Amino acid sequence: xxxxxxxxxxxxxxxSLVETVNAVLAADLPDDxxxxxxxxxxYLAETMPGERRITWVAEDDRLPEGESKIFxxxxxxxxxxxxxxEVLVRPExxxxxxxxxxxxxxxRRAYLEGFSSIGVEAIGGTTAIPFxxxxxxxxxxxxxxxxxNLDSVDWLALGGMASGISPGYRxxxxxxxxxxxxxxxxAQAKAExxxxxxDLELAPRSSDxxxxxxxxxTLHRRGLKPYIxxxxxxxxxxVAGLTEVVVPAQHPERADQYDxxxxxxxxxxxxDRAIKARMLFELRAAEPxxxxxxxxxxxxxxxxxxxxxxxxxxxxxxxxEYIADVxxxxxxxxxx
Numbered sequence: 001x002x003x004x005x006x007x008x009x010x011x012x013x014x015x016s017l018v019e020t021v022n023a024v025l026a027a028d029l030p031d032d033x034x035x036x037x038x039x040x041x042x043y044l045a046e047t048m049p050g051e052r053r054i055t056w057v058a059e060d061d062r063l064p065e066g067e068s069k070i071f072x073x074x075x076x077x078x079x080x081x082x083x084x085x086e087v088l089v090r091p092e093x094x095x096x097x098x099x100x101x102x103x104x105x106x107x108r109r110a111y112l113e114g115f116s117s118i119g120v121e122a123i124g125g126t127t128a129i130p131f132x133x134x135x136x137x138x139x140x141x142x143x144x145x146x147x148x149n150l151d152s153v154d155w156l157a158l159g160g161m162a163s164g165i166s167p168g169y170r171x172x173x174x175x176x177x178x179x180x181x182x183x184x185x186x187a188q189a190k191a192e193x194x195x196x197x198x199d200l201e202l203a204p205r206s207s208d209x210x211x212x213x214x215x216x217x218t219l220h221r222r223g224l225k226p227y228i229x230x231x232x233x234x235x236x237x238x239v240a241g242l243t244e245v246v247v248p249a250q251h252p253e254r255a256d257q258y259d260x261x262x263x264x265x266x267x268x269x270x271x272d273r274a275i276k277a278r279m280l281f282e283l284r285a286a287e288p289x290x291x292x293x294x295x296x297x298x299x300x301x302x303x304x305x306x307x308x309x310x311x312x313x314x315x316x317x318x319x320x321e322y323i324a325d326v327x328x329x330x331x332x333x334x335x336x
Contacts, residue, residue, distance in 0.1 A: 001105065004057040004073075006044040012068040014040050017057070020070055020090055027091040028126045029317075031147075033253045033291075039223030043250055044075070046221040049214050051079040056105050058098060074102035076110055076118070083110040083326070085120040087128075099131055104333040111330045118326055124318035136332055137322035143296040144305075146313035147254075150284065150291055153312055161277035161310070165231065166269035169240060173282050174228040177216035178242075182230070183209040185239040193261040223249035224256075227286065229279045231262075231271045240266035243275045247287050255283060257295035260304065273307050280311070 006014065015037055022034040047053050058072035071093055077084040085106055089099050110118055120137065122128035133139075165171065178186045187209045219226050224246045231241035244258035262271045283290055296319055297304050 001056055001058045001072075001101065004055045006041045006055065009041065010068060013057075013059075013070060016059075016068045016070040017073060020073060020088055023090050024088050028123060028128075033251045035250045036252075039249045043222045043224075043248075046218055047077065048079070048211075048218050051077060053077045054106070054109055056102065058102070072098055072102060074106050076106040078110070078113060078115060081115065082117045082119050082323075083113075083115045085118050087120075094127060100135070100333060103135060104330070107324075107326060107329045107333060111326045116326055117323055118329060119321060119323045122320045122322060124320060129320065132322050135324065136329060137324045139320055140323050141298075141321040143298055143319045143321075145316045145319055146295050146297065146305075146308050147316045148280075148293045148295075148308075148311060148313045150280070150293070153280065155281075158277045158280060158311070161273050162281060163274070164270045164277075165274040168234055169231050169266075169269065169271065170234055171275060171278050172230045172232055173278065174230065175226075175282070175286060176220075176228075177226050178212070178228050178230070182239060183212055185237065186230070186242060187212045189239040189242055189261050189263050190259065192263055193259060219246060225249070226258075227279065227282060229275045229282065231266070231275050233266060238266075239263070240269075241271035241275050243272075243279050245279055245283060245293060247283075247290065252287065252289050254292040254294055255287070255290055257293055260295075272304065273310065276307060276311060 004013075018035050018037045018040055025032050025034060044053070044055065053075050055073065055075040057070045060069040060071065072087075072089045074085070074087045077086075083106070085103065087099055087102050087106075089102070107118060118137075119140075120132060122132050162171075174182075190212065191208070216226060225248075227245045227247070229243050230239055232238070233240040241260075241262040243260040245255050246258055247255045260272060260276060280293070283293070293313075294316075295308060295313060297308065299305075
Protein backbone atom coordinates (compact mmCIF):
# COMPACT_ATOMS: atom_id res chain seq x y z
CA UNK A 1 0.00 0.00 0.00
CA UNK A 2 1.28 3.48 -0.82
CA UNK A 3 0.18 7.08 -0.90
CA UNK A 4 -0.89 7.89 -4.44
CA UNK A 5 -1.16 11.18 -6.32
CA UNK A 6 -3.50 11.03 -9.33
CA UNK A 7 -1.77 14.04 -10.88
CA UNK A 8 1.50 12.12 -11.33
CA UNK A 9 0.02 8.63 -11.72
CA UNK A 10 0.65 6.74 -14.93
CA UNK A 11 -2.09 6.15 -17.47
CA UNK A 12 -1.89 2.42 -16.63
CA UNK A 13 -2.55 3.16 -12.95
CA UNK A 14 -5.58 5.29 -13.76
CA UNK A 15 -6.95 2.60 -16.09
CA SER A 16 -6.47 -0.03 -13.40
CA LEU A 17 -8.30 2.11 -10.86
CA VAL A 18 -11.23 2.53 -13.27
CA GLU A 19 -11.33 -1.27 -13.64
CA THR A 20 -11.57 -1.58 -9.85
CA VAL A 21 -14.32 1.04 -9.68
CA ASN A 22 -16.29 -0.91 -12.29
CA ALA A 23 -15.76 -4.21 -10.48
CA VAL A 24 -17.17 -2.63 -7.32
CA LEU A 25 -20.12 -1.18 -9.23
CA ALA A 26 -20.86 -4.55 -10.85
CA ALA A 27 -21.04 -6.16 -7.40
CA ASP A 28 -22.77 -3.42 -5.39
CA LEU A 29 -24.79 -1.43 -7.94
CA PRO A 30 -25.15 -3.70 -10.97
CA ASP A 31 -27.70 -1.43 -12.67
CA ASP A 32 -25.42 1.60 -12.58
CA UNK A 33 -23.46 2.50 -15.73
CA UNK A 34 -19.75 1.66 -15.68
CA UNK A 35 -17.19 4.42 -15.53
CA UNK A 36 -15.25 5.52 -18.57
CA UNK A 37 -11.59 6.45 -18.40
CA UNK A 38 -12.38 10.09 -19.16
CA UNK A 39 -11.05 12.89 -16.91
CA UNK A 40 -10.68 10.42 -14.04
CA UNK A 41 -7.36 11.98 -13.07
CA UNK A 42 -9.05 15.41 -12.86
CA TYR A 43 -12.01 13.98 -10.95
CA LEU A 44 -9.70 12.59 -8.27
CA ALA A 45 -7.20 15.45 -8.10
CA GLU A 46 -9.29 18.63 -8.15
CA THR A 47 -10.75 20.02 -4.91
CA MET A 48 -12.29 23.24 -3.68
CA PRO A 49 -9.93 25.96 -2.36
CA GLY A 50 -8.98 25.17 1.23
CA GLU A 51 -9.77 21.47 0.88
CA ARG A 52 -7.40 18.55 0.33
CA ARG A 53 -7.87 14.96 -0.78
CA ILE A 54 -5.24 12.40 0.25
CA THR A 55 -5.26 9.01 -1.48
CA TRP A 56 -3.67 5.59 -1.03
CA VAL A 57 -3.78 2.51 -3.26
CA ALA A 58 -3.09 -1.15 -2.72
CA GLU A 59 -1.54 -2.80 -5.76
CA ASP A 60 0.18 -5.88 -7.05
CA ASP A 61 3.89 -5.03 -6.89
CA ARG A 62 4.97 -8.17 -8.75
CA LEU A 63 4.10 -6.82 -12.20
CA PRO A 64 6.74 -5.62 -14.68
CA GLU A 65 7.61 -1.94 -14.73
CA GLY A 66 5.01 0.09 -16.62
CA GLU A 67 2.15 -2.24 -15.72
CA SER A 68 -0.27 -1.68 -12.86
CA LYS A 69 -2.92 -3.60 -10.97
CA ILE A 70 -4.67 -1.48 -8.35
CA PHE A 71 -7.06 -3.63 -6.38
CA UNK A 72 -8.03 -1.24 -3.57
CA UNK A 73 -8.22 2.49 -3.01
CA UNK A 74 -8.92 4.81 -0.11
CA UNK A 75 -9.14 8.58 -0.04
CA UNK A 76 -9.96 11.13 2.62
CA UNK A 77 -11.23 14.58 1.74
CA UNK A 78 -10.32 17.07 4.45
CA UNK A 79 -12.89 19.85 4.56
CA UNK A 80 -14.08 22.08 7.36
CA UNK A 81 -13.90 20.07 10.57
CA UNK A 82 -14.51 16.63 9.11
CA UNK A 83 -12.65 14.12 6.97
CA UNK A 84 -14.76 12.36 4.34
CA UNK A 85 -13.73 8.79 3.66
CA GLU A 86 -14.11 6.72 0.49
CA VAL A 87 -12.99 3.09 0.31
CA LEU A 88 -13.02 0.72 -2.67
CA VAL A 89 -11.93 -2.94 -2.52
CA ARG A 90 -12.35 -5.38 -5.37
CA PRO A 91 -15.18 -7.81 -4.47
CA GLU A 92 -13.03 -10.95 -4.67
CA UNK A 93 -10.61 -9.51 -2.08
CA UNK A 94 -13.14 -8.48 0.55
CA UNK A 95 -13.32 -9.99 4.04
CA UNK A 96 -9.54 -10.36 4.25
CA UNK A 97 -8.83 -7.34 6.44
CA UNK A 98 -7.76 -5.07 3.60
CA UNK A 99 -10.62 -2.62 4.16
CA UNK A 100 -9.65 -2.22 7.82
CA UNK A 101 -6.06 -1.49 6.81
CA UNK A 102 -7.23 1.17 4.37
CA UNK A 103 -9.48 2.85 6.94
CA UNK A 104 -6.66 2.70 9.51
CA UNK A 105 -4.24 4.51 7.18
CA UNK A 106 -6.75 7.27 6.37
CA UNK A 107 -7.92 7.63 9.97
CA ARG A 108 -4.34 7.94 11.19
CA ARG A 109 -3.69 10.75 8.70
CA ALA A 110 -6.90 12.54 9.76
CA TYR A 111 -5.76 12.27 13.39
CA LEU A 112 -2.32 13.69 12.57
CA GLU A 113 -3.95 16.52 10.61
CA GLY A 114 -5.99 17.47 13.68
CA PHE A 115 -9.42 16.35 12.53
CA SER A 116 -11.84 15.08 15.16
CA SER A 117 -14.46 13.34 13.01
CA ILE A 118 -14.63 11.11 9.95
CA GLY A 119 -17.77 10.73 7.87
CA VAL A 120 -18.57 8.20 5.17
CA GLU A 121 -21.44 7.31 2.86
CA ALA A 122 -22.51 3.67 2.66
CA ILE A 123 -24.98 2.12 0.25
CA GLY A 124 -27.86 0.11 1.63
CA GLY A 125 -27.89 -3.58 0.77
CA THR A 126 -24.10 -3.79 0.42
CA THR A 127 -21.33 -5.15 2.62
CA ALA A 128 -20.35 -1.57 3.46
CA ILE A 129 -23.10 -1.34 6.09
CA PRO A 130 -21.89 -4.13 8.43
CA PHE A 131 -18.27 -3.19 7.67
CA UNK A 132 -18.50 0.42 8.91
CA UNK A 133 -20.75 -0.51 11.82
CA UNK A 134 -18.20 -3.13 12.93
CA UNK A 135 -15.59 -0.35 13.07
CA UNK A 136 -17.75 1.76 15.36
CA UNK A 137 -19.19 4.23 12.84
CA UNK A 138 -22.61 5.53 13.93
CA UNK A 139 -25.47 6.14 11.54
CA UNK A 140 -26.50 9.80 11.38
CA UNK A 141 -28.62 10.34 8.28
CA UNK A 142 -30.54 8.40 5.65
CA UNK A 143 -31.47 9.36 2.08
CA UNK A 144 -33.30 7.39 -0.57
CA UNK A 145 -32.02 7.36 -4.14
CA UNK A 146 -34.50 7.65 -6.97
CA UNK A 147 -33.70 6.92 -10.62
CA UNK A 148 -35.58 8.31 -13.62
CA ASN A 149 -35.34 6.53 -16.98
CA LEU A 150 -35.73 9.18 -19.66
CA ASP A 151 -37.16 6.72 -22.16
CA SER A 152 -40.15 6.20 -19.84
CA VAL A 153 -40.98 9.90 -19.39
CA ASP A 154 -44.42 11.12 -20.47
CA TRP A 155 -43.13 14.24 -22.21
CA LEU A 156 -46.61 15.64 -22.91
CA ALA A 157 -47.53 15.47 -19.23
CA LEU A 158 -44.11 16.84 -18.34
CA GLY A 159 -44.76 19.88 -20.54
CA GLY A 160 -47.81 20.67 -18.45
CA MET A 161 -45.74 20.43 -15.28
CA ALA A 162 -43.04 22.72 -16.68
CA SER A 163 -45.59 25.45 -17.42
CA GLY A 164 -47.51 24.99 -14.16
CA ILE A 165 -45.82 27.78 -12.22
CA SER A 166 -47.91 30.60 -10.73
CA PRO A 167 -47.94 34.09 -12.31
CA GLY A 168 -45.23 36.43 -11.03
CA TYR A 169 -42.40 33.96 -11.63
CA ARG A 170 -40.28 33.16 -14.67
CA UNK A 171 -38.04 30.17 -15.31
CA UNK A 172 -34.48 30.59 -16.60
CA UNK A 173 -32.08 27.94 -17.89
CA UNK A 174 -28.33 28.38 -17.41
CA UNK A 175 -26.05 25.62 -18.73
CA UNK A 176 -22.62 25.77 -17.11
CA UNK A 177 -23.77 27.52 -13.94
CA UNK A 178 -25.54 30.67 -12.80
CA UNK A 179 -24.47 33.95 -14.45
CA UNK A 180 -22.42 36.45 -12.43
CA UNK A 181 -25.31 38.87 -11.93
CA UNK A 182 -27.32 36.14 -10.16
CA UNK A 183 -24.55 34.70 -8.00
CA UNK A 184 -25.47 36.64 -4.87
CA UNK A 185 -29.20 35.86 -5.10
CA UNK A 186 -28.37 32.23 -5.93
CA ALA A 187 -26.08 31.97 -2.92
CA GLN A 188 -28.78 33.42 -0.66
CA ALA A 189 -31.19 30.70 -1.73
CA LYS A 190 -28.53 28.06 -1.06
CA ALA A 191 -27.81 29.54 2.38
CA GLU A 192 -31.44 29.15 3.43
CA UNK A 193 -31.42 25.50 2.39
CA UNK A 194 -28.35 24.88 4.55
CA UNK A 195 -30.31 25.88 7.64
CA UNK A 196 -33.02 23.34 6.77
CA UNK A 197 -30.66 20.40 6.17
CA UNK A 198 -29.79 17.80 8.81
CA ASP A 199 -27.15 15.80 6.95
CA LEU A 200 -23.45 15.63 7.74
CA GLU A 201 -22.22 17.94 4.97
CA LEU A 202 -20.08 15.22 3.41
CA ALA A 203 -19.91 17.17 0.14
CA PRO A 204 -18.87 20.79 -0.40
CA ARG A 205 -21.78 23.23 -0.10
CA SER A 206 -21.71 26.77 -1.46
CA SER A 207 -23.70 29.48 0.28
CA ASP A 208 -21.72 32.63 -0.52
CA UNK A 209 -20.99 34.12 -3.96
CA UNK A 210 -17.23 33.47 -4.03
CA UNK A 211 -17.53 29.91 -2.78
CA UNK A 212 -20.29 29.32 -5.30
CA UNK A 213 -18.05 30.59 -8.09
CA UNK A 214 -15.22 28.35 -6.85
CA UNK A 215 -17.61 25.40 -6.71
CA UNK A 216 -18.74 25.83 -10.32
CA UNK A 217 -15.13 26.14 -11.50
CA THR A 218 -14.17 23.00 -9.55
CA LEU A 219 -17.02 21.03 -11.10
CA HIS A 220 -15.82 21.92 -14.59
CA ARG A 221 -12.22 20.99 -13.76
CA ARG A 222 -13.37 17.60 -12.45
CA GLY A 223 -15.26 16.82 -15.66
CA LEU A 224 -18.69 17.46 -14.16
CA LYS A 225 -20.87 19.58 -16.44
CA PRO A 226 -23.45 21.59 -14.45
CA TYR A 227 -26.92 22.59 -15.62
CA ILE A 228 -29.03 25.08 -13.67
CA UNK A 229 -32.72 25.97 -13.86
CA UNK A 230 -33.95 28.89 -11.77
CA UNK A 231 -37.30 30.36 -10.80
CA UNK A 232 -37.03 34.14 -10.56
CA UNK A 233 -39.52 36.20 -8.56
CA UNK A 234 -40.22 38.93 -11.08
CA UNK A 235 -41.22 41.64 -8.59
CA UNK A 236 -37.95 41.43 -6.62
CA UNK A 237 -35.50 39.61 -8.90
CA UNK A 238 -34.86 37.12 -6.11
CA VAL A 239 -34.00 33.48 -6.85
CA ALA A 240 -37.16 31.81 -5.56
CA GLY A 241 -36.11 28.31 -6.53
CA LEU A 242 -33.30 26.43 -8.19
CA THR A 243 -32.44 22.95 -9.34
CA GLU A 244 -28.99 21.65 -10.27
CA VAL A 245 -28.02 18.63 -12.36
CA VAL A 246 -24.47 17.55 -13.17
CA VAL A 247 -23.51 15.27 -16.07
CA PRO A 248 -20.19 13.54 -15.30
CA ALA A 249 -17.73 12.84 -18.11
CA GLN A 250 -16.97 9.57 -16.29
CA HIS A 251 -20.54 8.23 -16.75
CA PRO A 252 -22.46 10.57 -19.08
CA GLU A 253 -25.35 8.14 -19.46
CA ARG A 254 -26.51 8.94 -15.92
CA ALA A 255 -26.71 12.46 -14.51
CA ASP A 256 -26.60 13.40 -10.82
CA GLN A 257 -29.26 15.66 -9.35
CA TYR A 258 -27.70 18.02 -6.84
CA ASP A 259 -29.74 20.56 -4.86
CA UNK A 260 -33.34 21.43 -5.57
CA UNK A 261 -34.38 24.37 -3.40
CA UNK A 262 -37.50 26.47 -3.11
CA UNK A 263 -37.05 29.44 -0.76
CA UNK A 264 -39.53 29.20 2.10
CA UNK A 265 -41.58 32.32 1.32
CA UNK A 266 -42.07 31.14 -2.30
CA UNK A 267 -43.34 27.66 -1.56
CA UNK A 268 -46.80 26.59 -2.67
CA UNK A 269 -46.61 28.14 -6.17
CA UNK A 270 -45.64 25.03 -8.14
CA UNK A 271 -41.99 26.04 -8.43
CA ASP A 272 -40.36 22.73 -7.48
CA ARG A 273 -42.34 20.71 -10.02
CA ALA A 274 -41.93 23.31 -12.79
CA ILE A 275 -38.16 23.75 -12.51
CA LYS A 276 -37.45 20.02 -12.32
CA ALA A 277 -39.69 19.35 -15.32
CA ARG A 278 -38.03 22.13 -17.33
CA MET A 279 -34.62 20.70 -16.43
CA LEU A 280 -35.53 17.35 -17.99
CA PHE A 281 -36.47 19.03 -21.28
CA GLU A 282 -33.17 20.92 -21.32
CA LEU A 283 -31.16 17.80 -20.55
CA ARG A 284 -32.87 15.87 -23.33
CA ALA A 285 -31.78 18.56 -25.81
CA ALA A 286 -28.28 19.17 -24.43
CA GLU A 287 -27.18 15.61 -23.64
CA PRO A 288 -28.30 13.16 -26.35
CA UNK A 289 -26.47 10.21 -24.75
CA UNK A 290 -28.11 10.75 -21.35
CA UNK A 291 -30.38 7.88 -20.33
CA UNK A 292 -31.06 8.38 -16.62
CA UNK A 293 -31.05 10.96 -13.82
CA UNK A 294 -30.48 9.97 -10.21
CA UNK A 295 -31.48 11.98 -7.17
CA UNK A 296 -31.29 11.61 -3.39
CA UNK A 297 -33.90 12.81 -0.90
CA UNK A 298 -34.34 12.61 2.83
CA UNK A 299 -37.15 10.28 3.78
CA UNK A 300 -38.93 13.05 5.68
CA UNK A 301 -38.98 15.35 2.62
CA UNK A 302 -42.43 14.23 1.57
CA UNK A 303 -43.12 17.16 -0.77
CA UNK A 304 -40.03 16.52 -2.90
CA UNK A 305 -40.58 12.76 -2.89
CA UNK A 306 -44.09 13.43 -4.21
CA UNK A 307 -42.77 15.69 -6.98
CA UNK A 308 -40.18 13.10 -7.97
CA UNK A 309 -42.84 10.40 -8.13
CA UNK A 310 -44.96 12.59 -10.41
CA UNK A 311 -41.96 13.08 -12.69
CA UNK A 312 -41.43 9.32 -12.87
CA UNK A 313 -38.55 8.67 -10.47
CA UNK A 314 -38.46 5.17 -8.99
CA UNK A 315 -37.05 4.63 -5.50
CA UNK A 316 -33.91 2.54 -5.68
CA UNK A 317 -31.56 2.28 -2.68
CA UNK A 318 -31.08 3.89 0.70
CA UNK A 319 -27.87 5.83 1.22
CA UNK A 320 -26.54 6.11 4.78
CA GLU A 321 -24.20 8.68 6.26
CA TYR A 322 -22.03 7.50 9.15
CA ILE A 323 -19.69 9.34 11.49
CA ALA A 324 -16.90 8.25 13.81
CA ASP A 325 -14.67 9.95 16.35
CA VAL A 326 -11.16 9.96 14.89
CA UNK A 327 -9.29 9.29 18.13
CA UNK A 328 -11.54 6.40 19.11
CA UNK A 329 -11.37 4.96 15.60
CA UNK A 330 -7.56 5.08 15.50
CA UNK A 331 -7.28 3.47 18.93
CA UNK A 332 -9.77 0.76 18.02
CA UNK A 333 -8.03 -0.11 14.76
CA UNK A 334 -4.57 -0.18 16.40
CA UNK A 335 -5.81 -2.58 19.06
CA UNK A 336 -7.59 -4.92 16.65
